Amino acid sequence: MAVQPIRLFGDPVLRTPAEPVKTFDKELRKLVKDLTDTMMDAPGAGLAAPQIGVGLRVFTYNIDDVVGHLVNPVLDLGAECDEEGEEGCLSFPGLAFPTPRAIRAVAKGFNMHGDPVTIEGTDLMARCLQHETDHLDGILFIDRMDQRQRKLAMKAVREAEWSGLAAPVVRFSPHATGGRAI
Numbered sequence: 001m002a003v004q005p006i007r008l009f010g011d012p013v014l015r016t017p018a019e020p021v022k023t024f025d026k027e028l029r030k031l032v033k034d035l036t037d038t039m040m041d042a043p044g045a046g047l048a049a050p051q052i053g054v055g056l057r058v059f060t061y062n063i064d065d066v067v068g069h070l071v072n073p074v075l076d077l078g079a080e081c082d083e084e085g086e087e088g089c090l091s092f093p094g095l096a097f098p099t100p101r102a103i104r105a106v107a108k109g110f111n112m113h114g115d116p117v118t119i120e121g122t123d124l125m126a127r128c129l130q131h132e133t134d135h136l137d138g139i140l141f142i143d144r145m146d147q148r149q150r151k152l153a154m155k156a157v158r159e160a161e162w163s164g165l166a167a168p169v170v171r172f173s174p175h176a177t178g179g180r181a182i
Contacts, residue, residue, distance in 0.1 A: 002034045003041045004052040006090050008162055009140070013050050014091055017138045018057045021071050024114035028058070032069045032112045035060040040067070044090045046128045048135030051091055057109075059132035063125045070109040070117060075133045078104030078126075085127060087141050093162055097153045099141050105129040 007013055021028060031054060039047035039060050048059040060069045080103040088096035105126040107119045121129055131141055142153050157163055 002030075002037050004034050004038045006038065006042065006047075006051055006093075007053055008093070009089075009091050009157060010163075011053075011091075013053050013055065014135070014140060015138045016050065016055060018048075018050055018055045018136045020057050021110075024071070024110070024112065028056075028071070029112050031056065031058060032060065032071075035069065036067060039090075042090050045124065046132045047090060048132045050135055050138075057136045059136065061125075061128050061132065063121070063128055068119070069112060070107055070119060070132075071112060073107045073109040073129070073133050073136065075129060076106045076108070077102040077130070078106075080104050087127060087131065089131070089141055091140070092142075092157065093160070095153070095156055095160065097142070097145060097149060097156075099144050099149075100146075101127045101130050101144070107133065 031049060035047050035049060035052065035058065038052060039062060043062075045063055046059060046061040049056045057072045058069065059073070061067070082100040083103050084098045084100045086096045087099035087101070103126060104122050105120075107129045109117055111117050119125070119129060134141065134144070142150055145153060
């Protein structure tokens with residue numbers, strides 16, 4: 001097991017768009033294993049490579065006891081309306097806020113061996129696909145909030161025990177997304 005330290009809000013890697021994976025090799029398989037081990041240890045519903053300091057377009061997920069990963073995802077959001085729901089993030093330990101997301105999402109990409117993969121999801125899976133793909137684009141869930149909610153979220157971040165600390169291994173507190181951060 002290779003649990004990695006999770007980068008916290010404020011770390012510049014979280015705001016830097018990730019590079020596409022070009023080589024599907026042993027190093028990529030190790031990255032997927034490290035991401036999966038770290039996500040399961042946290043516990044989280046998803047984890048993107050930038051959250052462990054790796055600037056590649058890879059994320060893992062654990063939704064409804066289905067554990068998987070996606071490399072170089074391209075997201076297609078359903079035409080259905082946005083839905084606001086509680087959302088947390090392993091890079092914001094212990095915090096969760098109402099965040100609007102599309103109800104349905106489809107992500108196309110590859111597995112760690114370079115085989116094409118399509119993941120379709122609604123509700124929590126759709127939220128996870130959007131959240132993790134955002135991480136790969138340097139976007140954080142607080143960026144999706146309206147101005148009022150973002151202001152409340154930033155106040156909570158400033159008051160958080162971990163605020164300003166250098167990337168320790170994070171243990172996430174349970175909240176409204178099934179006890180796991182996305």
